[in-house]
Amino acid sequence: xxxxxxxxxxxxxxxxxxxxxxxxxxxxxxxxxxxxxxxxxxxxxxxxxxxxxxxxxxxxxxxxxxxxxxxxxxxxxxxxxxxxxxxxxxxxxxxxxxxxxxxxxxxxxxxxxxxxxxxxxxxxxxxxxxxxxxxxxxxxxxxxxxxxxxxxxxxxxxxxxxxxxxxxxxxxxxxxxxxxxxxxxxxxxxxxxxxxxxxxxxxxxxxxxxxxxxxxxxxxxxxxxxxxxxxxxxxxxxxxxxxxxxxxxxxxxxxxxxxxxxxxxxxxxxxxxxxxxxxxxxxxxxxxxxxxxxxxxxxxxxxxxx
Amino acid sequence: xxxxxxxxxxxxxxxxxxxxxxxxxxxxxxxxxxxxxxxxxxxxxxxxxxxxxxxxxxxxxxxxxxxxxxxxxxxxxxxxxxxxxxxxxxxxxxxxxxxxxxxxxxxxxxxxxxxxxxxxxxxxxxxxxxxxxxxxxxxxxxxxxxxxxxxxxxxxxxxxxxxxxxxxxxxxxxxxxxxxxxxxxxxxxxxxxxxxxxxxxxxxxxxxxxxxxxxxxxxxxxxxxxxxxxxxxxxxxxxxxxxxxxxxxxxxxxxxxxxxxxxxxxxxxxxxxxxxxxxxxxxxxxxxxxxxxxxxxxxxxxxxxxxxxxxxxxxxxxxxxxxxxxxxxx
Numbered sequence: 001x002x003x004x005x006x007x008x009x010x011x012x013x014x015x016x017x018x019x020x021x022x023x024x025x026x027x028x029x030x031x032x033x034x035x036x037x038x039x040x041x042x043x044x045x046x047x048x049x050x051x052x053x054x055x056x057x058x059x060x061x062x063x064x065x066x067x068x069x070x071x072x073x074x075x076x077x078x079x080x081x082x083x084x085x086x087x088x089x090x091x092x093x094x095x096x097x098x099x100x101x102x103x104x105x106x107x108x109x110x111x112x113x114x115x116x117x118x119x120x121x122x123x124x125x126x127x128x129x130x131x132x133x134x135x136x137x138x139x140x141x142x143x144x145x146x147x148x149x150x151x152x153x154x155x156x157x158x159x160x161x162x163x164x165x166x167x168x169x170x171x172x173x174x175x176x177x178x179x180x181x182x183x184x185x186x187x188x189x190x191x192x193x194x195x196x197x198x199x200x201x202x203x204x205x206x207x208x209x210x211x212x213x214x215x216x217x218x219x220x221x222x223x224x225x226x227x228x229x230x231x232x233x234x235x236x237x238x239x240x241x242x243x244x245x246x247x248x249x250x251x252x253x254x255x256x257x258x259x260x261x262x263x264x265x266x267x268x269x270x271x272x273x274x275x276x277x278x279x280x281x282x283x284x285x286x287x288x289x290x291x292x293x294x295x296x297x298x299x300x301x302x303x304x305x306x
Numbered sequence: 307x308x309x310x311x312x313x314x315x316x317x318x319x320x321x322x323x324x325x326x327x328x329x330x331x332x333x334x335x336x337x338x339x340x341x342x343x344x345x346x347x348x349x350x351x352x353x354x355x356x357x358x359x360x361x362x363x364x365x366x367x368x369x370x371x372x373x374x375x376x377x378x379x380x381x382x383x384x385x386x387x388x389x390x391x392x393x394x395x396x397x398x399x400x401x402x403x404x405x406x407x408x409x410x411x412x413x414x415x416x417x418x419x420x421x422x423x424x425x426x427x428x429x430x431x432x433x434x435x436x437x438x439x440x441x442x443x444x445x446x447x448x449x450x451x452x453x454x455x456x457x458x459x460x461x462x463x464x465x466x467x468x469x470x471x472x473x474x475x476x477x478x479x480x481x482x483x484x485x486x487x488x489x490x491x492x493x494x495x496x497x498x499x500x501x502x503x504x505x506x507x508x509x510x511x512x513x514x515x516x517x518x519x520x521x522x523x524x525x526x527x528x529x530x531x532x533x534x535x536x537x538x539x540x541x542x543x544x545x546x547x548x549x550x551x552x553x554x555x556x557x558x559x560x561x562x563x564x565x566x567x568x569x570x571x572x573x574x575x576x577x578x579x580x581x582x583x584x585x586x587x588x589x590x591x592x593x594x595x596x597x598x599x600x601x602x603x604x605x606x607x608x609x610x611x612x613x614x615x616x617x618x619x620x621x622x623x624x625x626x627x628x629x630x631x632x633x634x635x636x
Contacts (some may be wrong), residue, residue, distance in 0.1 A: 037436050088564055093436055094367045098575055099618040101568045105611030113605050226447055226564065229440045237436060280455040287448035291429055294441060298433045 004138035009259045011134075011253065014145045017251025018151030021188035023228040024235070024243040025158060026199025032238030033174045033195050034089050039100035040080065041203055041228065042221025043107035048073040048204020049211035049220060050111060053120040062125040066208055073204020074197040081196040086189070104222075112218045122208075147209055154202070155244055162240060171195060175238065196247035227254075230290050236300030245301065250286050257285035314630035318583040322493075325590065329485050341481040342553065347586075347593045348488040349549045354573035354585025355495050356542030362580030363503055364535045365515030366431075369439045370446030371570050374540040375425070376421045376562030377449065378547025381415040383465040383557040390468055394606060406471045408478070408487070419544025420537045427441070427536040431529055443564055450562040463628055465559025471552055478552070490550050492586070495542050498584055502538065511535050543570065578624030587625045 027041050037060030056065030080103060088096045124143045133138035162168035170191055173181040182188040207221065214220070231250050235242025262278030269277065293301065325347060332340030338377040353375050360366040388395045388404025395402045405411060415583070454462050470478045478484050502508045513521040514528040521528050551557040560566070569592070577588030599606035621628060 095618050102611040102614035105607045109605045109608035233440045243421045276457050280452055283451035283455045287444050290444055
């Protein structure tokens, strides 16, 4: 095992974590401000990827596709917020889970109806093709590096938005006392729609970015959704900072686990057996991490709400 | 004075009789496929009866009951595979052989799922609300990924049961006999679930849902009550999983997936949360829906989603709520 490979895997872990953050940020915002658990967030991720793939194929420009993914997912988010989600804020979590589970069925099946079951492919734009040399002597794809940079920039932008702008102030106020902010004359319904659409746009953007690495297909959002849940549970539901740290932690633990655990077991096991034990354990690693963190701190690392 | 039979009890009786009659009518009509459909209803209803104890009576929104459903299925699959290949399950320190007898498989499935639920529950029940939902989901995912990446029992491809496991004195390969076995197990578990609900324990469990502080102030620890209910609930769902594996003669990681957890929850909700027969009505409705809509369009899940959405938004009592009116207790 050499340093170059280790660096590469570490970067992959960070890149994965950054993508998870874009999903988890929306989820945790929606939960923090509206108290809503949204299973359909993975569908918004998928919708973003499909918008990007369709527009990129039609126009030949990945960048237009990326804009379409942001706009399309935000619009889809605003529509489902107004049509369905709005009715769920006062309901208990069971109703929210079921209604958004129903939304997943509708979106997945609807997308399959329109686009068919075959995956679509997105090409990485030319500027971002190729690789850069890493200090260890290996090559790393520019596109993945770009994802890390864009993701971190968005995280920073989100931080500025929440802590420095009027909208952010309202979001924070909505988090701590929604009746009070409504009484102060803020249109809380619009605020909720805006927050939901913002989360949806982030998810759609993540879907589009990842769509170029993998393929764009129905159901692509579900594994990411569950990981994003793990992230926000670890980070503390409602906390953006927790989401960022949780995402990186989950991304790195998952990627490094898959890479290191089989090698670790090879030290004292025959290779084939080590491989199966290692990969089985690696696939469980983040859930074990979550169970450990929750056993020690049931409210997550950075609990935003008491 | 309570009336002799409420509308709900009449509906329940009709439901049970209809489920029993359906396969006989199907056989008369020479449509043996409907027998296995009715068997599916009985088994999935059983899984829902299990979840209903945690979700309906105890208010624990477990989004990970597929873990128990799938593990129950794997217990059946693994034991019968070992029996089929004449390999002992463990040869050291004691030899444990596989088995193809349902009467051995069921208790093993019950015990394994109960122990699993004890472990999951004792961590998950430290939390509540959304955290509980997500932790149960995460534990189920953990087992799901484990099943996928562990190659010994088929991994991603799943595990076939070549010959349906046996029951003394019954030819289980006969669809009608197997249906009757499943139906009988369902009835037993429905009675059990009624006994649980009406017992002192059940009363404590329902208070734990409605007002935890009040329960604690009477000197009963809500955590223990919930944990016991969670374990009972998981064991019943695991038993359903074992039967389901026998029905399909196949068990795969998809029975552990979160989609399955969602579906079991849907059975409970479609029928009516916290109603004794809610899961039976829900599972029947689900299967009828899947069968007829699935015949019309391959995109039936879209319509299932719409129906589910409408039930959640506008008809919160589910099917039994529509028929029998609101529950007397909240």
